[in-house]
Amino acid sequence: MFTIHKVLNQNKDKHHQGGNVLVLFVISLLALLTLASLALDGGHLLLNKGRLQNLVDAAALHAAKELDSGATRAQAETAAINLLQVNLAHTDQQELSRAIDLADIDETSTAVLSFEYSIDADPFLAVADPDAKFVKISLTQLSLDNFLANVFSFNKRVSATALAGPSTAIENCFTNLVPMAVCGTGNTTPFGLIHNSLYMMKIGSNTESAIGAGNFQLIRLENNSGAADIRTAMAGEDNIVKTCFTTGSDNESVPTEPGNSVGPVAQGLNTRMGFWNGPVNADEHPRDENICQGQKIEVADIEVDGVINSEALAEAYATKAYRASWYVDDNNKAIPSCTPPTAGLTANPQEDNFSHVLPASPGRRIMNVVIAKCDGETNGANNLDFLGVGCFFLTQKVEHKGQESYVIGEFIYDCSGGGNATLEPVDTPGPYKMVLYHVPGSTDS
Incomplete structure (x- = not known):
C-alpha cells in the first residue's frame, strides 16, 4: 500500500510541474515578443527619426540661404x-x-509643417519682423507603420525640428581669392560699400591710386610671387596654401603687390569671359556659362580729373553695365538670352553668349575679393588693414593696354565662405555661411 501511495503522489507532482512549465513558457514567450517588438519597432522608429531630422536640417539650411540671398x-x-x-x-x-x-x-504652416523666424538663434523668439534671418522648421507627429507595436497599443510617432541661420564671421583664411583689393571703410556695414553698385577692383596706369604710389590694387596671396601666380589666381586656380588675415584695427595683414601686371591680370580674368591668351586654356580655366556684356565702360566714363568718381560709376551702371541680377535671371530662362542695358550689348566674337556644355562652368564671374582700408599713402610693397571679403560680379573683359587694364566689378554681397564658424552668431562684417543651431529647449535637434 505504501508503494502504491508513493507512486500516485509522484504522478500528481509531475502534473503540477507540467502546469508550472506551461506558465513559464507563456511568460517567456510574451517577454520575447515584447523584446522583439522593442527591437523591431524601436529600430524602425530611430531610423525614421534620423531620416526625418536630415530632411528638416536640409530644408532649414535651404530656407536660410534663400533668405540670405534676398528672398521673401x-x-x-x-x-x-x-x-x-x-x-x-x-x-x-x-x-x-x-x-x-x-x-x-x-505661408505659415500645415498640420505637420511649420515655419518660424527669429532675430536671434538663442533665445529663439518667433517674430513677424521681415529682417529675422533665423528660420526654424518643424515636422511634428508623423505616424509610422507598426510591426508588433499594435499588440501593446503603442502608436509610433516621430517629429523633428531644425534651426538654421548665418554664422558669425568665420576664420579669415581663404583658398579661392583673386589677388585684388577693393577699398572700403570699417565703420559701416558692409564695409562702406553699396550693394549692386560698381567698384574699381584694379586701376589702370593713368588713374590715381586709392592705396598709394606704385599700387594698382593688386595684393600678394600666401606664397605667391610674380606674374605666373597672379595669372593663375585671376583665372581661378585655388591657392595651394591658405591666405589668412587678422582682424581688428591696425591689423596690417593684407600685403600689396606693386606694379600693373597688365598681361597676367587680363589673361587670367578673361578666361572667365571666354577669352584665352597666353599660357591658359579652356580645359583648366573654363569660361562662365553666361558671358553677356554691355557696351564697354571706358575709363573716361568713370573718371573725373584722373580720379574714379562714384557718381560716374553709378551712371555707367545705369546705362552700360550688364548687371548681376540680369545674370541670375538670364541663367534661369527656359531659353537663355542676354538682357540688354540701355546702351546695348557687346557681342562676344568668339562664341555664343551662353553655353551650358563643357568647358563652360557656372558662377565663374562671381569672385571673392578682399576689402581693405586704404589711405592713399601706402606706397610700394606694404600692408593694408583687412576689413573682410566681398563677392563681386565681373562686369566686363579686361584690356591688355596699360591705361585700360582696369577691372570693374559689381558688389553683390558680403559673401559666404568656408572655414570654421563660431557657435554664437554676431552681426559682424566678414565672410560667413549658413549653419545649423541647436533649437533652444530641444533634446534632439
Missing part, C-alpha cells in the same frame, strides 16, 4: 518645401512621404 519668407518657404519634396521622392523615404502631406501648404 514666402519664397524661402516654397524653396524649402520644394527641397523636401525632392528628398521625399527618394525610394528610401517612401514611408515618410506617405506620412507627410505637403499638398496644402500656406
